[in-house]
Amino acid sequence: MSTTTHLSPRLTTTTAVRVLRQLRHDHRTVAMLLVLPSLLLGLLHLLWEDLPAVPGQPGTFDRVGLTMLGVFPFVVMFLVTSIAMLRERTSGTLERLLTTPLSRLDLLLGYGLAFGLAAALQAVVTVTVATTLYDLDVAGSVWLVVLIAVVDAVLGVALGLLASAFARSEFQAVQFMPVIVLPQFFLCGLLVPREQMAGWLQAISDALPLTYAVDALREVGRSAEATGTMWTDVGVVAGAAPLALALAAATLRRRTD
């Protein structure tokens, strides 16, 4: 008899469909997922609209707004996933799932797939609104922006799943957001350019995946063609997600006290 359960694409998909069905019954959450990033971006647009731009530099909104297209899905999906997983835990459904043929990785990948799809939809809406209503200037393809947003969201999902393993209550789960997300946001190069950071801060920044997501978006913002740097950045973020998922699977214990 085998001692490990094997990955099953069928069970992963089934689980993703189940998660999306749960989402569909919650209309307000769906509306917020789709519209909220656009509204927040609109606020930033109004904030910087009338400020004079430095000649030869991209406007502040073009710089910050574009970055936010990567930050929003990361933050939102992190929060949504860690709460969803905590609910599985507290409602007893997680324990039940662990007695079924569903493997732990199937469950986590199912979540990644479901919220990745939701993030894709969110990114299409936000990018469309940003480039049409708010005149966000992107030199490269907007589809690359959508791609980076989705990869970012999947990273958020993976880290959310990992964080939820350490949260015993809703209060803890919510507070993991500032723990995991804010340092990445502070050090990603948006608030202070990375070249001006102290060496050790820059080293930490180098180790944080959001840094690469923000850098990838900058590359798309300033060059018409997809650059090698951008693909490397996307690769780093896309590689960090399965790493976090694997860690999440390893920390998800089948047997508990």
Added chain:
Amino acid sequence: MDAVAVTDLVVDRGRRRVLPGLTFTVPAGQVTGLLGPSGSGKSTLMRAVVGVQRVTSGSVTVLGAPAGSPGLRHRVGYVTQAPSVYADLTVRENARYFAALYGRSSREADAAVADVGLGDAAGRLVGDLSGGQRGRASLACALVGEPEVLVLDEPTVGLDPVLRVELWERFHALARAGTTLLVSSHVMDEAARCDRLLLLREGALLADTTPAELRADGRSDDLEEAFLNVVRASGREAVR
């Protein structure tokens, strides 16, 4: 043949020893009742049988394999005490999801929902149902897998008497078809409906018996009273 064999099972939760060393077997194709007051270790024991309880020592074998091993997950069904179904899905969606996990069809899921008497509520969100209905929705999600061993933790709590009788009839029908059922309860009137009884008190097995034997040993036709007599007798033994 025994469906479940437990040998010297010790379980600690935190610093507390919940099960101090249990040994018993559960015969296949029968309804075995796990009876005892709240806090006697019933749920912990059931979690050990389905393989989600961290055990300190001892062994739990189900259908010849260590409890919780991957090969058993198609063959063992588990219904927790609190209904563990998704409140934000309909009864039908819940049943179909668990059906898919066990490789069963949507049609079989709908049949399982009808079997627990929720056919009319199939399209309703579980969160909108009464406690008893939620429990039955949870049961349907285990029945749909047609497991060989069904572990049910207090499945009839909060159900009206008619439904309770119906469910017990269903359990016996499953046993006749070869399913092994381990059903916990803290009400002694349900003990009469079991083929075998395991009486648990403070983590220790007080008796491994049948309703008829319990009545004889406890010198009463009333199972509750017989149980009390057995408890008192074992207490006197401990004092001696």
